[in-house]
Amino acid sequence: MIDWNSLYFKTTRKETKQSIRTGEMEKIYNGEAKDEPKAYGDASICGYDSLHRLLKDNLKPHHFQEVSRLLTGLNCGKALETITLPESATALSVDHGFDLQAFCFHSDKELLREPRVVRVGLIQNSIALPTTAHFVDQKKAIFEKLKPMIDAAGSSGVNILCLQEAWMMPFAFCTREKRWCEFAEPVDGESTKFLQGFALKYNMVIINPILERDINHGDVIWNTAIVIGNHGNIIGKHRKNHIPRVGDFNESTYYMEGNTGHPVFETEFGKIAINICYGRHHPLNWLAFGLNGAEIVFNPSATVGELSEPIWPIEARNAAIANSYFVASVNRVGTEIFPNPFTSGDGKPAHTDFGHFYGSSYISAPDASCTPSLSRNRDGLLITDMDLNLCRQLKDWWCFRMTSRYEMYAEILAHYVKPDFEPQVISDPSLHKKF
Numbered sequence: 230m231i232d233w234n235s236l237y238f239k240t241t242r243k244e245t246k247q248s249i250r251t252g253e254m255e256k257i258y259n260g261e262a263k264d265e266p267k268a269y270g271d272a273s274i275c276g277y278d279s280l281h282r283l284l285k286d287n288l289k290p291h292h293f294q295e296v297s298r299l300l301t302g303l304n305c306g307k308a309l310e311t312i313t314l315p316e317s318a319t320a321l322s323v324d325h326g327f328d329l330q331a332f333c334f335h336s337d338k339e340l341l342r343e344p345r346v347v348r349v350g351l352i353q354n355s356i357a358l359p360t361t362a363h364f365v366d367q368k369k370a371i372f373e374k375l376k377p378m379i380d381a382a383g384s385s386g387v388n389i390l391c392l393q394e395a396w397m398m399p400f401a402f403c404t405r406e407k408r409w410c411e412f413a414e415p416v417d418g419e420s421t422k423f424l425q426g427f428a429l430k431y432n433m434v435i436i437n438p439i440l441e442r443d444i445n446h447g448d449v450i451w452n453t454a455i456v457i458g459n460h461g462n463i464i465g466k467h468r469k470n471h472i473p474r475v476g477d478f479n480e481s482t483y484y485m486e487g488n489t490g491h492p493v494f495e496t497e498f499g500k501i502a503i504n505i506c507y508g509r510h511h512p513l514n515w516l517a518f519g520l521n522g523a524e525i526v527f528n529p530s531a532t533v534g535e536l537s538e539p540i541w542p543i544e545a546r547n548a549a550i551a552n553s554y555f556v557a558s559v560n561r562v563g564t565e566i567f568p569n570p571f572t573s574g575d576g577k578p579a580h581t582d583f584g585h586f587y588g589s590s591y592i593s594a595p596d597a598s599c600t601p602s603l604s605r606n607r608d609g610l611l612i613t614d615m616d617l618n619l620c621r622q623l624k625d626w627w628c629f630r631m632t633s634r635y636e637m638y639a640e641i642l643a644h645y646v647k648p649d650f651e652p653q654v655i656s657d658p659s660l661h662k663k664f
């Protein structure tokens with residue numbers, strides 16, 4: 230019999246490490262042989278909450294420096310610098326037990342343009358109550374949990390803040406149960422109203438990724454990111470373009486493929502776009518935001534370790550390089566347990582959890598450098614300064630836009646979408662010869 234409450238809280242409490250070891254659904258196993266890998270019940274990486282921290286603590290400083298150069302790159306020829314945040318922000322992180330990290334991307338000094346430095350914040354969080362709690366209480370508890378993290382971002386002078394995908398609810402789309410649709414809200418609903426106050430208070434643009442119910446169009450449900458302007462106004466929305474059909478991500482049961490194209494939102498702090506979660510596997514999706522002039526693309530996500538952890542550090546970083554913009558990747562954290570077992574259609578036993586949402590939010594720059602990741606098992610706020618001049622500097626350097634041959638690709642795509650398309654394959658004639 231599963232003890233919901235004790236399991237549930239294991240990644241949300243400050244005393245995480247002590248309380249987790251007995252977690253049933255964490256499938257703890259201890260390797261019999263001395264050097265066998267160990268899966269840690271607290272969802273840490275061998276007791277560390279990020280790969281970066283594991284390496285830093287275990288490598289000699291000069292080895293760590295070289296490993297970092299290769300893993301996270303150099304920004305303007307140097308290792309990424311950290312930023313000192315106000316005491317009020319660090320106090321909030323200590324009191325509320327969330328990871329807080331801050332970095333700074335520089336660009337080269339230009340003679341004709343002033344630097345355009347923007348401070349970006351990303352919040353990753355676990356849910357706050359068991360999924361068995363009343364829906365009203367679950368949502369309220371998440372709001373309460375986020376308040377100190379948003380305050381920490383605001384008091385640190387963050388200009389643009391992004392929350393994780395569907396942050397206002399458990400990621401219940403694994404269950405295929407329709408009752409979770411109740412969490413859907415209109416664009417100007419409860420979550421937007423909650424965040425508008427912070428946007429106004431801190432002069433901060435906030436990206437609010439929710440489950441949206443379009444009440445003007447027959448209650449259709451979408452996975453939507455709403456952009457709230459720094460005056461508390463709603464600038465616009467983007468609906469998730471690509472809906473996963475993989476593993477337990479049964480999201481097509483709940484909402485439709487987006488119909489908003491690839492909008493770029495021009496804000497006081499820069500041109501931003503949102504590529505929601507699974508859209509990060511689609512290079513053309515990234516490209517389209519770039520063609521519309523995005524300088525920062527946010528990727529609010531909810532993804533689990535077994536499915537995607539090895540590709541998480543690659544795809545967004547590659548998109549930043551290929552499209553000469555910054556990418557800010559946010560992933561949900563924690564393990565969410567649902568009341569009724571569900572199967573994955575793979576012949577394996579039914580289960581009640583989606584797997585571990587591994588957090589690890591990070592930011593990638595167009596020059597191939599990136600920040601270390603936030604924690605794998607704790608809530609977190611990542612704050613990063615970025616000089617947007619770096620985007621054009623990288624365009625001038627690599628000339629990816631100038632060498633892109635878009636007309637060639639337009640041609641093959643135009644053919645490909647036609648029913649009579651035939652792949653351009655030139656076969657070796659000897660393949661069909663009888664010797």
Ligand SMILES: NC(=O)NCCC(=O)O
Nearest residue numbers: 473478506507531532537
């Ligand atoms: N939320 C979502 O689209 N998840 C899909 C899984 C993944 O893309 O890693």
